[in-house]
Amino acid sequence: MRFLVVGAGALGGYFGGRLLAAGRDVTFLLRARRAAQIAATGLVIQSPQGNLHIPSPPHVSAENIGGPYDVVVVGSKAYDLASTMDSFAPAVGPETMILPLLNGMQHIDALVERFGEARVLGGLCLISATLDDEGRVLHLNDSHGLTYGDRAGGIPPRIQAIQQQFEGAGFEAKASDNVLQDMWEKWVFIASIAGLTSLMRGSIGDVVAAGGQDVALALFDECAAIAAHNGFAVRPGAIERGHAFMTAAGSPITASMYKDLARGGAVEADHILGDLLSRAPQPAPAVPSVLRIAYVHLKAYEVQRARAQAAAN
Structure with a gap:
């Protein structure tokens, strides 16, 4: 299963980095400034749950996305969502699942309008993290949970497929049968x-x-x-x-x-x-x-x- 993690900020950098360290097929979608920063320092995570340094994480720019991914993980700020959707649109194919980690519900409406009802999952994370001035991901507490699910409810096969990828990936992942709740x-x-x-x-x-x-x-x-x-x-x-x-x-x-x-x-x-x-x-x-x-x-x-x-x- 191929994951495109949109950005390598506090959320994308943390969860994407953990997935990558666990051997999953992860590529980061990066803007030029963040790409240059990571080229110089690698992806660095400092965490009570264990530090991580990935010298050269796979990444791509928006104009160089080669085709669809299986899962697109979106953790942008809400006020950046319109431009973020433009950036990852070439990665969305007929079977792509979009897993947003934003708070609230307004982003779900925007993603569904742009990419269709079936492609948009529900998701949330429980973590306190930030980037420092050098671009390191600083995990500030012990929690690092990620909950995801089909907005229609239940645990259908496509959620089970993600569940297999998230198991043993170095964070607390929960497939929810009532993710909207x-x-x-x-x-x-x-x-x-x-x-x-x-x-x-x-x-x-x-x-x-x-x-x-x-x-x-x-x-x-x-x-x-x-x-x-x-x-x-x-x-x-x-x-x-x-x-x-x-x-x-x-x-x-x-x-x-x-x-x-x-x-x-x-x-x-x-x-x-x-x-x-x-x-x-x-x-x-x-x-x-x-x-x-x-x-x-x-x-x-x-x-x-x-x-x-x-x-x-």
Whole structure:
């Protein structure tokens, strides 16, 4: 089975690197800058689960894709998805499976519209990772899970084929028979932590120390209610874990969206928070919800960032 991993950033570099080290047929789709970086240093992963250095990982540029791959793994940021789809389109054939690892659901709609219902799987990952200034993949916690499945449910033969490739590949892989439920539950979690830590400009522990547990729980429960409205009620165990996570005293955790905001980078406000709001029961409440306030806060940041960029140019 031939895998094309789109990019070698934190997600693609980590999971693609593990697959490649396990002997799987993996090629990275790279832009020129990342290709030059990897040519100089190799693909480097530093992880509590074991470090990895692959001197010359196979890679290709978009214009040199020779034909279809069996699986295309997509882990781009949502705001880059349109250009990312253009880049890997030549790798998509009649039997190609596209495995996206983005958060939320909006990307599924875009991928289905571009490549067709049958080709797009569901997927998510549970990992905290980033690239440092030298292009090394830094795995920041012990979790390195990847969940995938057919959006229609069950474990059909094509998912079993991927399962065989992922077994023993150096990360925790789970074939899900209800991947949409898993994706919605992660969306609730990600939207909650992103909304809270971005709005409050601090960690979960900071919010708890300020006496804001009620705000944290209100945001989580609002996101969970939207999931339920869309037919994906968060399971009791996930609610219990979410409540505990959002109110953990002393927790240093912040969302990657807050980290992007703090460094002045682009944020996935529309994909993670805005799209979730658009799926809430209508009409909207007269008093803006915590999710709505968090979303407007991020959109105001985007306005400020665009103004600063225009002034700089």
